[in-house]
Amino acid sequence: MRIWMTLAALGGLLAVGFGAFGAHGVTDPKAREWLQTGATYAFVHCLAVFAGSRVSARLAPPLFLGGMLLFSGSLFAMALGAPRILGAVTPIGGVLFMAGWLALTFGAWKAQD
Template sequence: MMLAAVSGLLSVAFGAFGAHGVSDPKAQEWLKTGAGYQAIHALATLACALFIAQGARGARFAPALFLGGTVLFSGSLYLMALGAPRWLGAVTPLGGLGFMAGWLVLAWSARTLRQDD
């Protein structure tokens, strides 16, 4: 949960930097996209705690996929916005795959939730 909170904090910081700290439109776009995806997946990581508390034990694997996806997806966009070589954009889809895998794990684990009658 601490990593999810830090990830949420960083998403706000990078989003604000994109809105107010850079003038290059492409860099602004990369920062906005990275921050948006990071914010969504920080919240999803927090939501995993609810799934786990409700009995969806498989959900414990989703946070690592969400946070790893954030490092690859958002991190590569942030680095390019800060001047890293554009070939780093080849890493971005790997982060997207991490996000999708996390959602798949979460969906699969939801089928084990306890049902109250």
């Protein structure tokens, strides 16, 4: 169980990284589409692995919640008309998401079988 949960957590970390790369690191529209689709599917399947298991990683939930507030909250606010400068905090939320997945990775690795 530990190895599957660890791999799912690492998959989430990579999904954030590849999603960010697709959004900011490539100009080819098809490449962006592929990276976005890959990141979406990776997240769904990482969560599916976690749905069948439990792990104790105390640091992960606040990191995920902080990421949601900064990443998603800034995007939602801009979509509703907030100044685009608010997008400067979006990457901080992404880093918190990645830190949450890393914390979950360590928690999964340290979990008892």
